[in-house]
Amino acid sequence: MQILDKPWQNWINENVARGCAYEAMLADMLKAGIAKDVAVFNLNNRSNATSVEGQGVSNQQTGPYEQEASYLFQHDNTIVTQDGQQIQVAMRVTAPDVVLLDKFMTHAECDAFCELSKSTLTKSTVVDDATGAHVGHEHRTSMGTYFTLGQNDLVKKIEARIAEITGTPVPNGEGIQILNYASGGEYRPHFDYFPDNTGGRVHTAKSGQRIITVIMYLNDVKAGGATVLPEINLSVYPKKGSALYFSYFNSKGQVDPSTLHGGSPVVDGEKWIATKWIRERTYM
Numbered sequence: 001m002q003i004l005d006k007p008w009q010n011w012i013n014e015n016v017a018r019g020c021a022y023e024a025m026l027a028d029m030l031k032a033g034i035a036k037d038v039a040v041f042n043l044n045n046r047s048n049a050t051s052v053e054g055q056g057v058s059n060q061q062t063g064p065y066e067q068e069a070s071y072l073f074q075h076d077n078t079i080v081t082q083d084g085q086q087i088q089v090a091m092r093v094t095a096p097d098v099v100l101l102d103k104f105m106t107h108a109e110c111d112a113f114c115e116l117s118k119s120t121l122t123k124s125t126v127v128d129d130a131t132g133a134h135v136g137h138e139h140r141t142s143m144g145t146y147f148t149l150g151q152n153d154l155v156k157k158i159e160a161r162i163a164e165i166t167g168t169p170v171p172n173g174e175g176i177q178i179l180n181y182a183s184g185g186e187y188r189p190h191f192d193y194f195p196d197n198t199g200g201r202v203h204t205a206k207s208g209q210r211i212i213t214v215i216m217y218l219n220d221v222k223a224g225g226a227t228v229l230p231e232i233n234l235s236v237y238p239k240k241g242s243a244l245y246f247s248y249f250n251s252k253g254q255v256d257p258s259t260l261h262g263g264s265p266v267v268d269g270e271k272w273i274a275t276k277w278i279r280e281r282t283y284m
């Protein structure tokens, strides 16, 4: 997709900073003769353009988080991706920036992810604050596995879909993580961005901070297992094929503590999810 020249990128950034409506910016760009797909791509991509030029991760919180325009701008209520998936915007919160998407994946894609993961599941870990090492923890009682970037056609397809709707380059994404919770399994509330401590800096040194999470629900759960955001009293119940997007990093390098979230205990049945974390820069 064509990246617009610097004056256009500045124009987008300035208008976003002034709080201009997405639709108004899009209308002006179309009037100036820019093709719609190019305009939409560049509007969605604007925060990334800024951070790519940034100097490393700045994780020092200098005040309350300043909410900026969402990476996932709302177009129509249905987003038709380049691979033809008709995704429905089901719910949006503006602060923190949270969007629930229905029909993000087909049931066949969900089933394939579960099937491909079953033989490689191991106990999930958390990042140790002092060392940055991955260690087991009683607060996270799931099994998990990872796919490397572009590992197979299914992974490639879903990574392209995520990149398209978030306006971020595929290489900025970490490999898709699959989690499987048995009955009683949970992931207590935590932040997906890394803390500004020794362990956190091990993870942000090369690719910068995590900026966006997309949690994709791979099955229906009979009871329990909601993803919760306790700061805003939000519970999202797993629905096969839907996805929960949230972002938590702004152009000032602040992270948003109101994206505290967790997976509440599964009460009946099991729960399968796929999680994508997106970084400031190419993930390495």
Ligand SMILES: O=C(O)CCC(=O)C(=O)O
Binding pocket: 187, 192, 215, 225, 226, 227, 228, 261, 262, 263, 264, 273, 275
């Ligand atoms: O299980 C869930 O719903 C939440 C998963 C989660 O918090 C994560 O993958 O970071």
